Amino acid sequence: MHFVQRKVRVDLANFDRFVAGTWGANYIQRRDLYKGKLLAKIGYAAAAWFLHDPTKTELEGGIRWGLTKVATHMLEQLQREILKSLTRARAFTPSIAMENEFHVLPILLKLHQLAMNHRCRQYGSADYKLLDEALEIKDPYRGCTQDRKEMAMHPYAHLRALAGLHVRTIREEEQHSLSEPAFAESWADPKKRGEWIKKFNFRVVFHHANIAYKLYLNLRMLSRQPMHPTHKADFGDHILQYYVGLKPAQTTMGIGLRTGNLPLKSNWQWCQMNGITDNRCPLCEKAVHTAEHLLCHCTALETERGFLRSAVGRLDWHSLVTKDLEITTAWAIAFFGIDQFKWCLDDKDFQFPRGRRVHISFRN
Numbered sequence: 001m002h003f004v005q006r007k008v009r010v011d012l013a014n015f016d017r018f019v020a021g022t023w024g025a026n027y028i029q030r031r032d033l034y035k036g037k038l039l040a041k042i043g044y045a046a047a048a049w050f051l052h053d054p055t056k057t058e059l060e061g062g063i064r065w066g067l068t069k070v071a072t073h074m075l076e077q078l079q080r081e082i083l084k085s086l087t088r089a090r091a092f093t094p095s096i097a098m099e100n101e102f103h104v105l106p107i108l109l110k111l112h113q114l115a116m117n118h119r120c121r122q123y124g125s126a127d128y129k130l131l132d133e134a135l136e137i138k139d140p141y142r143g144c145t146q147d148r149k150e151m152a153m154h155p156y157a158h159l160r161a162l163a164g165l166h167v168r169t170i171r172e173e174e175q176h177s178l179s180e181p182a183f184a185e186s187w188a189d190p191k192k193r194g195e196w197i198k199k200f201n202f203r204v205v206f207h208h209a210n211i212a213y214k215l216y217l218n219l220r221m222l223s224r225q226p227m228h229p230t231h232k233a234d235f236g237d238h239i240l241q242y243y244v245g246l247k248p249a250q251t252t253m254g255i256g257l258r259t260g261n262l263p264l265k266s267n268w269q270w271c272q273m274n275g276i277t278d279n280r281c282p283l284c285e286k287a288v289h290t291a292e293h294l295l296c297h298c299t300a301l302e303t304e305r306g307f308l309r310s311a312v313g314r315l316d317w318h319s320l321v322t323k324d325l326e327i328t329t330a331w332a333i334a335f336f337g338i339d340q341f342k343w344c345l346d347d348k349d350f351q352f353p354r355g356r357r358v359h360i361s362f363r364n
């Protein structure tokens, strides 16, 4: 585990040469780096070492004696480091919000998916039969019911049983739509069987990621934390489309706007770090210093707001942070007065008046 962590950190340090908050690779290229380089390294041979079932707790009959809590926490922290580095979200942005904005699955569920794909493909193979025999041989008290029960709780036995359950469910589901000979032919084809397995395992982990996301939103609401635009999107919504065509500075501003984590006086964590006690807008001093206030209501920015209105029509907060994110982020970089972006203010993309450069058809 430490070895993977070290290798990923070396990659992240290398990526710093072409991934930054205001320049470098764009959002989609960064996601390709995540999937092609980092996830490939973390998930290598996951079926052999990822002895964990994140879909069930131990009390619900989940795996025992698998990966320790320290190891799973280390994997989650590694995913957090990667997402923070690639999305350039600010400190204290929740990992689950970054995952949704970057359109990736939580790491434990992703590794479970990769490992289960392999286990289901290999189920019934000669290698797996050897493993069955090995588990039997290792049982020193063969015939003793109590110890055989314990052997069934061995992580490999648990995951093997789970793979068996998945394989049986896939067979039942796919058999419905095909005649018996056609199904037998398709099942014998490793490519077709692999496709069915991948589709099914993705559906399983997506379902559990969705439940975890809904739980996160409910806890946020119950604890009366602000619901930012990212919390209004459903899990799995293709939020990536809002970031298409944006420059790196715009994606940094975009993730800040959508997760509500920008250096503005309404951000109590930023205020605490900077010793700011007053949350009023420094421009008009009439309302709380939020992104929505600056974009839609601040009287001190009335003239500048005219540029935004002429580009998008009626100002609507939801549209500004979804389908109009390209022009909204450009306007915010030009007029929010955030220090991080002062080096790119001369860029022609942040000069107003200008029109929309990206058009996204609205999707609920």
Ligand SMILES: [Zn+2]
Binding pocket: 281, 282, 283, 284, 285, 286, 287, 293, 294, 297, 298, 299, 300
């Ligand atoms: Zn104001």
